[in-house]
Amino acid sequence: xxxxxxxxxxxxxxxxxxxxxxxxxxxxxxxxxxxxxxxxxxxxxxxxxxxxxxxxxxxxxxxxxxxxxxxxxxxxxxxxxxxxxxxxxxxxxxxxxxxxxxxxxxxxxxxxxxxxxxxxxxxxxxxxxxxxxxxxxxxxxxxxxxxxxxxxxxxxxxxxxxxxxxxxxxxxxxxxxxxxxxxxxxxxxxxxxxxxxxxxxxxxxxxxxxxxxxxxxxxxxxxxxxxxxxxxxxxxxxxxxxxxxxxxxxxxxxxxxxxxxxxxxxxxxxxxxxxxxxxxxxxxxxxxxxxxxxxxxxxxxxxxxxxxxxxxxxxxxxxxxxxxxxxxxxxxxxxxxxxxxxxxxxxxxxxxxxxxxxxxxxxxxxxxxxxxxxxxxxxxxxxxxxxxxxxxxxxxxxxxxxxxxxxxxxxxxxxxxxxxxxxxxxxxxxxxxxxxxxxxxxxxxxxxxxxxxxxxxxxxxxxxxxxxxxxxxxxxxxxxxxxxxxxxxxxxxxxxxxxxxxxxxxxxxxxxxxxxxxxxxxxxxxxxxxxxxxxxxxxxxxxxxxxxxxxxxxxxxxxxxxxxxxxxxxxxxxxxxxxxxxxxxxxxxxxxxxxxxxxxxxxxxxxxxxxxxxxxxxxxxxxxxxxxxxxxxxxxxxxxxxxxxxxxxxxxxxxxxxxxxxxxxxxxxxxxxxxxxxxxxxxxxxxxxxxxxxxxxxxxxxxxxxxxxxxxxxxxxxxxxxxxxxxxxxxxxxxxxxxxxxxxxxxxxxxxxxxxxxxxxxxxxxxxxxxxxxxxxxxxxxxxxxxxxxxxxxxxxxxxxxxxxxxxxxxxxxxxxxxxxxxxxxxxx
Amino acid sequence: xxxxxxxxxxxxxxxxxxxxxxxxxxxxxxxxxxxxxxxxxxxxxxxxxxxxxxxxxxxxxxxxxxxxxxxxxxxxxxxxxxxxxxxxxxxxxxxxxxxxxxxxxxxxxxxxxxxxxx
Numbered sequence: 001x002x003x004x005x006x007x008x009x010x011x012x013x014x015x016x017x018x019x020x021x022x023x024x025x026x027x028x029x030x031x032x033x034x035x036x037x038x039x040x041x042x043x044x045x046x047x048x049x050x051x052x053x054x055x056x057x058x059x060x061x062x063x064x065x066x067x068x069x070x071x072x073x074x075x076x077x078x079x080x081x082x083x084x085x086x087x088x089x090x091x092x093x094x095x096x097x098x099x100x101x102x103x104x105x106x107x108x109x110x111x112x113x114x115x116x117x118x119x120x121x122x123x124x125x126x127x128x129x130x131x132x133x134x135x136x137x138x139x140x141x142x143x144x145x146x147x148x149x150x151x152x153x154x155x156x157x158x159x160x161x162x163x164x165x166x167x168x169x170x171x172x173x174x175x176x177x178x179x180x181x182x183x184x185x186x187x188x189x190x191x192x193x194x195x196x197x198x199x200x201x202x203x204x205x206x207x208x209x210x211x212x213x214x215x216x217x218x219x220x221x222x223x224x225x226x227x228x229x230x231x232x233x234x235x236x237x238x239x240x241x242x243x244x245x246x247x248x249x250x251x252x253x254x255x256x257x258x259x260x261x262x263x264x265x266x267x268x269x270x271x272x273x274x275x276x277x278x279x280x281x282x283x284x285x286x287x288x289x290x291x292x293x294x295x296x297x298x299x300x301x302x303x304x305x306x307x308x309x310x311x312x313x314x315x316x317x318x319x320x321x322x323x324x325x326x327x328x329x330x331x332x333x334x335x336x337x338x339x340x341x342x343x344x345x346x347x348x349x350x351x352x353x354x355x356x357x358x359x360x361x362x363x364x365x366x367x368x369x370x371x372x373x374x375x376x377x378x379x380x381x382x383x384x385x386x387x388x389x390x391x392x393x394x395x396x397x398x399x400x401x402x403x404x405x406x407x408x409x410x411x412x413x414x415x416x417x418x419x420x421x422x423x424x425x426x427x428x429x430x431x432x433x434x435x436x437x438x439x440x441x442x443x444x445x446x447x448x449x450x451x452x453x454x455x456x457x458x459x460x461x462x463x464x465x466x467x468x469x470x471x472x473x474x475x476x477x478x479x480x481x482x483x484x485x486x487x488x489x490x491x492x493x494x495x496x497x498x499x500x501x502x503x504x505x506x507x508x509x510x511x512x513x514x515x516x517x518x519x520x521x522x523x524x525x526x527x528x529x530x531x532x533x534x535x536x537x538x539x540x541x542x543x544x545x546x547x548x549x550x551x552x553x554x555x556x557x558x559x560x561x562x563x564x565x566x567x568x569x570x571x572x573x574x575x576x577x578x579x580x581x582x583x584x585x586x587x588x589x590x591x592x593x594x595x596x597x598x599x600x601x602x603x604x605x606x607x608x609x610x611x612x613x614x615x616x617x618x619x620x621x622x623x624x625x626x627x628x629x630x631x632x633x634x635x636x637x638x639x640x641x642x643x644x645x646x647x648x649x650x651x652x653x654x655x656x657x658x659x660x661x662x663x664x665x666x667x668x669x670x671x672x673x674x675x676x677x678x679x680x681x682x683x684x685x686x687x688x689x690x691x692x693x694x695x696x697x698x699x700x701x702x703x704x705x706x707x708x709x710x711x712x713x714x715x716x717x718x719x720x721x722x723x724x725x726x727x728x729x730x731x732x733x734x735x736x737x738x739x740x741x742x743x744x745x746x747x748x749x750x751x752x753x754x755x756x757x758x759x760x761x762x763x764x765x766x767x768x769x770x771x772x773x774x775x776x777x778x779x780x781x782x783x784x785x786x787x788x789x790x791x792x793x794x795x796x797x798x799x800x801x802x803x804x805x806x807x808x809x810x811x812x813x814x815x816x817x818x819x820x821x822x823x824x825x826x827x828x829x
Numbered sequence: 830x831x832x833x834x835x836x837x838x839x840x841x842x843x844x845x846x847x848x849x850x851x852x853x854x855x856x857x858x859x860x861x862x863x864x865x866x867x868x869x870x871x872x873x874x875x876x877x878x879x880x881x882x883x884x885x886x887x888x889x890x891x892x893x894x895x896x897x898x899x900x901x902x903x904x905x906x907x908x909x910x911x912x913x914x915x916x917x918x919x920x921x922x923x924x925x926x927x928x929x930x931x932x933x934x935x936x937x938x939x940x941x942x943x944x945x946x947x
Contacts, residue, residue: 443923446923454923484896485894506850515900516893516895518894518903518905519891519905519912542850542852545907546887546891546892546907547907550890554890554907554908557885558887801848804854805854805855805861806841806864807856813861815861815886816886
């Protein structure tokens with residue numbers, strides 16, 4: 001018997017998900033997909049990220065290969081024009097006629113465009129597809145100010161897009177007296193409004209637009225209250241309209257305000273035709289979120305497989321980040337006294353508003369709203385959905401515990417087994433704990449077994465907590481081991497390698513590990529070996545992270561960036577000229593780094609040895625920007641030029657950088673030297689920072705910038721240069737020997753028992769009696785320094801490794817492409 | 830039903846062109862194929878060079894290793910550390926990707942990759 005044919009009309013997120021769910025369950029159907037847009041289904045939820053630098057490919061939900069691999073016929077750029085229900089055939093715009101056994105309408109929605117005079121003028125856009133975005137992007141180049149019509153969720157997303165496009169003055173026009181009227185209450189809106197105004201958005205509420213003024217293109221918005229707002233462009237985001245025109249034409253029942261009517265099985269008025277996603281009208285409601293659309297897709301798949309599953313409405317709770325502000329609403333967000341009691345927390349200083357609605361007897365949480373801080377969202381939503389009894393002081397749920405003991409049973413483990421943790425993929429707590437009980441102990445395995453966290457990813461923190469909770473409940477001991485191949489912590493392995501004088505990875509694995517290693521333990525052992533023996537890392541190139549293997553930083557598109565060392569940020573004009581010449585010769589993009597060096601981007605792997613040969617000839621050395629190693633010691637100009645400078649900070653920075661250059665460590669290391677307390681070198685944000693005083697130097701340690709900035713703390717004050725180097729030797733070596741992998745000095749200190757007082761005792765008072773040993777070990781590393789690039793350039797066998805094609809050494813990767821940007825190049829991606 | 834496809838063995842390189850426990854990339858027409866010398870196990874593998882996650886031509890520069898009790902041989906993409914089985918091509922990091930694998934044979938110090946007969 002030949003396969004039954006399913007035709008899917010629409011290739012959006014829900015249409016794609018339907019195919020994915022169907023092929024994962026059965027290959028019994030012949031699947032054909034028609035999409036109106038020229039590209040494959042993409043992530044519309046994160047559409048605004050297109051302006052923030054994501055490409056259409058980044059947003060794509062699948063690959064062309066996915067469709068061929070699963071035998072799905074995909075017709076892009078070819079909308080269906082007509083359904084013939086009697087013959088069970090469809091006709092497409094390009095003239096394709098095909099028969100179907102089942103038809104799935106996933107036509108989605110379009111932007112609702114109000115009938116305002118002048119709406120057809122140039123410079124008025126909708127915000128729905130990548131094509132819309134491209135039009136907006138092109139027009140925005142010449143626009144100084146712009147407005148968005150609609151202060152709902154999508155409107156604010158569109159406003160964010162305009163800001164990202166560099167529109168100086170962005171306005172939001174809302175007909176209602178407040179923002180996001182469908183999701184949050186008046187007080188929440190007020191908080192959001194003040195937060196967004198602070199961020200530079202001009203909000204106009206209670207405004208209805210009378211007409212769009214301008215000659216042939218938009219010049220201003222004319223409001224009903226006779227005011228005028230001059231704008232260069234307008235994006236309309238006043239709601240969505242279900243795409244039901246095809247269904248209507250085919251005589252299917254549609255709602256009076258649009259939408260294809262469906263029953264619990266997602267069947268339309270024709271049994272053989274289903275409708276899912278934003279085009280479907282279930283129980284008089286259009287579900288404009290992606291999770292219910294996925295659920296509808298699941299229901300149709302179940303019908304096709306003969307299973308009994310229905311759609312029974314969907315929780316419309318939502319959490320999102322709008323222009324950097326958390327906004328969430330869950331359960332029944334709007335109910336008010338006397339139907340319930342509400343607890344409200346408002347902090348206008350920080351811009352935080354939280355409201356929870358609890359039952360009159362104080363036992364259950366019914367719903368709520370969070371603005372400015374939505375960390376508690378997942379747990380609150382679970383509490384509503386699972387009817388979990390509230391703690392005696394329900395305000396703790398939004399305020400956190402304020403002193404006192406943590407109550408037992410709090411947290412994810414108190415949820416019932418059927419609590420829905422991942423709503424995108426419908427995974428419950430029971431599913432997750434089940435796979436952990438069956439032996440899964442890490443997020444990747446749990447994701448693979450359950451699909452939890454593979455959709456929007458919002459539930460990942462809860463999934464992680466559940467894994468840990470379930471393991472603890474089973475009495476499993478959580479040890480900080482490196483990976484499945486080594487049952488040791490980094491510090492334990494460091495000592496074992498040292499005592500046994502092991503010098504290569506395979507020996508370490510044979511002695512202390514099992515299996516064949518992986519991408520976690522290989523670079524970790526490589527780092528330990530370098531810290532202990534300082535051998536040339538390219539001798540064991542295949543255990544290094546890619547950056548260390550090719551002694552350069554891999555970038556988008558597969559090219560590398562090159563950073564020569566410029567100690568202390570001091571460079572001669574001659575050397576600057578060489579860098580410029582090399583960049584010109586090899587077509588590299590150049591940029592000054594935060595560490596006072598010059599980064600050259602876009603080098604083909606085969607050009608790396610040639611580039612370095614020229615740089616080394618001019619006296620440069622590797623900058624180790626690719627390694628977990630000492631990067632730079634930043635300096636201010638110091639007493640040689642600066643009228644405030646107390647000491648020569650540049651000379652001292654160069655001395656320190658030369659001493660520790662190439663030093664391999666658990667994570668990157670950065671330093672700074674300032675010539676006076678004005679601190680122009682920002683030394684207190686470095687792993688080690690030195691600041692000149694009247695009497696000598698102050699040494700600060702364990703600071704960093706990055707995602708969790710932390711100031712360095714004072715280790716010793718008014719010391720001389722020699723003492724400072726001695727302390728630095730001890731401090732750095734102690735860190736290298738004892739820190740966990742990929743742990744910066746700040747985190748290492750934060751985790752250290754006894755903290756700074758203990759560390760001071762070790763480094764200054766030698767409380768462990770290891771100071772001499774630490775200094776000796778450091779001296780060994782300093783004495784064995786070599787420039788890795790010099791070794792490669794002078795070694796034909798090592799140079800040979802720097803090719804893209806083993807069977808065509810001269811040829812470059814043809815998939816690498818560049819385009820122009822501000823008179824330089826960037827990778828096309 | 831299994832379909833038998835005629836395999837054509839294409840000479841890729843000399844065995845010592847491929848670093849121990851590492852990979853290289855081979856050009857075959859418009860295709861890029863990653864070849865891995867799993868010398869710790871005395872095994873050879875080949876897969877597509879393209880990582881399906883972010884469409885980067887990068888797998889030949891990835892680290893190889895093993896996963897699980899059964900020591901499934903795998904490669905980790907250097908970009909975002911997605912890992913793939915060298916036997917089945919399945920993604921082992923919980924995503925729905927699958928990469929193409931090719932048979933490899935080594936004779937007289939030469940490495941050959943089996944590609945479908947054109």
